[in-house]
Each structure stands twice: as structure tokens, then as C-alpha cells.
Amino acid sequence: MGSNFSVAEENYIKAVYHLQKPGAIVTTNELAAELQTKAASVTDMLKKLKQKKVLNYEPYRGFNLTTEGRKAALGIVRKHRLWEYFLVEKLQFGWDEVHEVAEELEHITSKKLIDKLDAFLDFPRFDPHGDPIPDVNGKMQVQHDISLNDLPVNTPAEVSSVKDQSSELLDLLKHKNISIGSRLQVTRKFGFDQSIELRIKDIAAPVNISLQLAQVLYVKPL
Amino acid sequence: MGSNFSVAEENYIKAVYHLQKPGAIVTTNELAAELQTKAASVTDMLKKLKQKKVLNYEPYRGFNLTTEGRKAALGIVRKHRLWEYFLVEKLQFGWDEVHEVAEELEHITSKKLIDKLDAFLDFPRFDPHGDPIPDVNGKMQVQHDISLNDLPVNTPAEVSSVKDQSSELLDLLKHKNISIGSRLQVTRKFGFDQSIELRIKDIAAPVNISLQLAQVLYVKPL
DNA sequence: AAATAAATTTAGACAAATCTAAAAAATAAT
DNA sequence: ATTATTTTTTAGATTTGTCTAAATTTATTT
Numbered sequence: 001m002g003s004n005f006s007v008a009e010e011n012y013i014k015a016v017y018h019l020q021k022p023g024a025i026v027t028t029n030e031l032a033a034e035l036q037t038k039a040a041s042v043t044d045m046l047k048k049l050k051q052k053k054v055l056n057y058e059p060y061r062g063f064n065l066t067t068e069g070r071k072a073a074l075g076i077v078r079k080h081r082l083w084e085y086f087l088v089e090k091l092q093f094g095w096d097e098v099h100e101v102a103e104e105l106e107h108i109t110s111k112k113l114i115d116k117l118d119a120f121l122d123f124p125r126f127d128p129h130g131d132p133i134p135d136v137n138g139k140m141q142v143q144h145d146i147s148l149n150d151l152p153v154n155t156p157a158e159v160s161s162v163k164d165q166s167s168e169l170l171d172l173l174k175h176k177n178i179s180i181g182s183r184l185q186v187t188r189k190f191g192f193d194q195s196i197e198l199r200i201k202d203i204a205a206p207v208n209i210s211l212q213l214a215q216v217l218y219v220k221p222l
Numbered sequence: 223m224g225s226n227f228s229v230a231e232e233n234y235i236k237a238v239y240h241l242q243k244p245g246a247i248v249t250t251n252e253l254a255a256e257l258q259t260k261a262a263s264v265t266d267m268l269k270k271l272k273q274k275k276v277l278n279y280e281p282y283r284g285f286n287l288t289t290e291g292r293k294a295a296l297g298i299v300r301k302h303r304l305w306e307y308f309l310v311e312k313l314q315f316g317w318d319e320v321h322e323v324a325e326e327l328e329h330i331t332s333k334k335l336i337d338k339l340d341a342f343l344d345f346p347r348f349d350p351h352g353d354p355i356p357d358v359n360g361k362m363q364v365q366h367d368i369s370l371n372d373l374p375v376n377t378p379a380e381v382s383s384v385k386d387q388s389s390e391l392l393d394l395l396k397h398k399n400i401s402i403g404s405r406l407q408v409t410r411k412f413g414f415d416q417s418i419e420l421r422i423k424d425i426a427a428p429v430n431i432s433l434q435l436a437q438v439l440y441v442k443p444l
Numbered sequence: 445a446a447a448t449a450a451a452t453t454t455a456g457a458c459a460a461a462t463c464t465a466a467a468a469a470a471t472a473a474t
Numbered sequence: 475a476t477t478a479t480t481t482t483t484t485a486g487a488t489t490t491g492t493c494t495a496a497a498t499t500t501a502t503t504t
Contacts, residue, residue, distance in 0.1 A: 008461060028482055041462055043483055048460095060469060060482060091338040101332045110323045116313040230491060250452055263492055265453055270490095282452060282499060 003072055005052075007107045010076050011035060012045050013054060014106075016065055017073035025062035074138035079114050080106040081127035081134075086117060088128040095128055096167035130161025130180045130218065146221075148186075148196070149214040156185050157219040164216040176207050178217070225294055227274075229329045232298050233257060234267050235276060236328075238287055239295030247284035296360035301336050302328040303349035303356075308339060310350040317350055318389035352383025352402045352440065370408075370418070370431075370439040378407045379441040386438040398429050400439070 005013065015034045019026045028046070032039045050057040054069035065073060083105040087093040093101070108114075115136060118124075125141055126132055132140040145160040159182045162169065173179060183201035190196070194211040209217075227235065237256045241248045250268070254261045272279040276291035287295060305327040309315040315323075330336075337358060340346075347363055349355055354362040367382040381404045384391065395401060405423035412418070416433040431439075 006460080029480095037461095038463065039482060040464080040484080044461075087335070091335070091342050093334075093338065097334070101330070101335050104330045104332070108323070108326050110326070112315075112319070113309070113313070113323050116315065120313055228490075251450095259491095260493065261452060262454080262494080266491075 003068075003075070005072065008045070009049065009052075009054075010072075010107055012042075012049060013065070013069055013073050014076045014080075016055060016063070017070065017077065020064050025064055027062050071138060074134045074140075076106055078134040078138070079108070081131060082114060082117055082121065082124070084127045084129075085121055085124045085133065089121065089124075094167070094170065096165055096170045098128065099165050126161075126180075128180075129165060130159075143218075144220065145218040147215055148209075148217040148219050149194075149211070151186055151219055151221065153186050153189060155221050156183065157221045158183050159217060160220045161218045162216055163218065169213075169216065172213065176209065177203055178207070183222070184219070225290075225297070227276075227294065230267070231271065231274075231276075232294075232329055234264075234271060235287070235291055235295050236298045236302075238277060238285070239292065239299065242286050247286055249284050293360055296356045296362075298328055300356040300360070301330070303353060304336060304339055304343065304346070306349045306351075307343055307346045307355070311343065311346075316389070316392065318387055318392045320350065321387050348383075348402075350402075351387055352381075365440075365442075367440040367442045369437055370441050371416075371433070371436040373408055373441055373443065375408045375411060378405065378444045380405050380444060381439060382442045383440045384438055385440065391435075391438065394435065398431065399425055400429070405444070406441070 012031070012035065015031055016026050019030055019034055028039050028042050032042045035042070046055070046057050046063060049055050049069070050063075053066055054072060055063045055065050057063035080102045083102040084098045087098040087101060088095060118136065123135070124133055130145075132143060134140040143160065148157075148159075151157055159178060159180050161180065162173075177200060178184075184198050186196055187199050187206060188197040194214075196209050196211075196214050198207045198209060200207055234253070234257065237253055238248050241252055241256055250261050250264050254264045257264070268277070268279050268285060271277050271291070272285075275288055276294060277285045277287050279285035302324045305324040306320045309320040309323060310317060340358065345357070347355055354365060356362040365382065370379075370381075373379055381400060381402050383402065384395075399422060400406075406420050408418055409421050409428060410419040416436075418431050418433075418436050420429045420431060422429055
């Protein structure tokens, strides 16, 4: 209950959560890069968060979240994604404009606010980029989606999420008529530049996409 | 343009705005009481805000907002009241629960957010307590309402705002069937305890209210 | 008008979060 | 297995906003 963290602490917790691969460990430099800060600052904060039992940390050995820490992280991710959903669905924000605003909104402390917002939005399970939104208990849909790059030829699939939130990506997707939910299949793969040809459902002409685009586009085979 | 204030600075600016009677001056102790802090802290912040040209301040002489400062204050008040409106109208918060949450939300910096929220809410001109909401240019409806205590007998009037946001007041108003917009007139005034008898439109039985209640209830004669 | 009281400001300290530069530990290379 | 390199931690300083205690200024009494 006493999960009372400062904005800075919350940002560290969230960053560790995002960097943490299952089983593995996060390092000081990784975290410093993620948070655009210096390694020395990270060390200071790690000591504080260890004391607060948010993460397991042995000097020089790396660190990862405790159960408590993971719970806190899921709370912050929940807030972030619900606010993003609100901004896009209710306030007509563009896809690429929401991240920074949600970055501020996620630190508003009222639990009642976020639960009522959840209800107001009708309990959405995915944010505008296709990332799952943790529910009130921290549970979220497991994503078994794969990079479009790894989708076998001629396998029908649906676009489920995008791992980049730039306006440049949004532009490109609009131009190519691709959005979350689009049904498609890979018709050809070109070895020379690893580009891919797609057929998108309900769209006549085949679409060609680059390796870079295929890497950030995630799909769920049907 | 560079109106870039910290949360603490914004709280000072807002507090001075609320304490500042037209023409008059605000004192260090008043502000310390309002912000639940110490006079020494206030003095420190005043020097900083004077440098930022937010307020006029001469040591020992009191202070008030500059045009720049008033503009900043109106921006914060706008955010606070729009968020309160959102919480009550869209998220079904109770009247008495919104202040603290809005106190946090008002510091979110995105101007685009607040203008889009304003549009989403359909440009409301009064918050749930009847206080006017500044528009995008800082303009707001002038309230020529008076305390119910000063309303002459037998003058039809409409409840326009309440100067107290406690749940105790909300309780009492519910019980007496009074809300913002209620039409009423004073039928009798009792000298002994300065209590007042009211007739509320569409409600058969007359209602008796105490001096304390009459003082926080504001009405607009029709 | 001097003395007392009240309000305000200054001086010095502290906690949070950050930084730079130097020291220590772990890893990689010869 | 030493040496060199990279990574991480420590030490000490800085900024923001706060505090207490002491000094100063203004206001109030007598």
C-alpha cells in the first residue's frame, strides 16, 4: 500500500521494467542510456530503490525488479497506456503526439482517477500502438506476435502492434494503407535488400516494404 | 512565450492570484498560510518570482502579480477548472473529491492537451462549483453573484456557485435539495440566529438554512 | 518618542536528484 | 597471468525548495 514513489523513482522503475528481458539482468550503463542520464546518477538511485525493496541490486552485478517493483512498474505502464488511449480516442490526438503527454500524466497519483478513466474508456485492452494495457490487477493479454520480418511467406496475419512511435513511421504507414488490425500476407521476400512484398486485404495493389519497416511492425498469424 | 514554471512556482502564482483582492496587496504571512509553508520559504520564492517578472515585490512592502503573472495564473486556473469539470462530468467523480486530483492535473504542461480537452468538454464556462473557467485567451465570465446572506427577501434568484468544496457541504446541500441552478427566494430572515427560510422552486416545503450555509452559497438575482 | 510586539527577511542547514572527476572493480586482450 | 580497457561506484559539488533560528524592519502601545 505504501507504494509512494517520486516522479524520478517511477521513471527508473519503468525504465528497468522495459529493459528487463525475462531471466536476465539490467546494467547501469543501459539504464543511464535509456534515461538520458549519467551512470553515477543511476548508481545513486539504485541504492535508494534497493532500500525501498523495489529491485535486487548487488554492486557491479546488475539488477532487476522485485515482485514489488514489477507491481509498481505495471501500475505505471497501466496509467501510461490508458492515458494514451484516452488522448487518441477521445481527444483526437495523433498517434505520434501522445507519448510525451502520457509521460507526464502517468505520474498523477490518484488510483481512483485511473480506475474511473479505465471504466470511462470501456476497459480497453490495447493502447493505440497495440501494446497491451494492464488491468486493475496488473494482468494483461500476452502478446504472441512476431516481427513481420519473421512471418513466413503466404501466412495470413493481422498487424497487432508497432515498436516505434515516430511521426515518420505514422506517415509511412498511412501512405501504405497499413494500420493496426490490417490483414495481410507476405507474397515475396527479396534477398538483395531484405525487402518484402505484401498483399493487404481489401487493397488491390501489392505493397513493398523495407527491412526497417518490417522490423518495427508486429503481426499475429491467424 | 518562455512561461516555463516549476510546480512549486505555479502553486505560488496561483495562490497569489486567489488571495489578491483588486487594488490591494498580498502579504508574506497570508501566502505562507495559504500554501501551508513558512514565511521564510515564501520570501525566497518571492525573490525568484520577482526576477522572473511574475510579480511586483518590494521587501517588507507586500506584492501582487504583474500582467505576465496574471496571465500565467489564469492559465493554471483554466487547467484546474477544466480538469474538475472533466472529472465530474465524464468520470463521475463526486463534487467534493475532485479538488486534490485537479491540483495535480493542473501542472501538466501540454497546451495542446488542455485546448483539446476544452473542445472535448464542449467549452464549458463554469466548473462544478460554479466558478468561471477562463477560455483559451484567459477571458472568463464575470460573476455578479452575491452571498445568499445578502439577498433581499422575496427576490427570485438562482444558485450560481459555492465557496466551499467539502463533502460535508455537499451532504447538506443534497439533503436540502439545493444544487447549482436551483431557483429560490428568501421568504423570511430570523434575527436571533441569522438563519433564513427559503422557498425552492418545484419543492413544496420551505427550507431553513443556517448563517454558515447562507454565507458560502452564492446566488444571482433573476 | 521610546519600548514592545508582530511581520518579514537573512543566514545557514538539509533532502532530493543530478553532475564531473577520480577511484575501484570487472572484463578483455595480449 | 599481467596489462589494458571498460564499467561501475564513490567523493564532492550544484540546484531547487524547504526548514529553523537569528536579525531586521515595520507597526502598535504606552
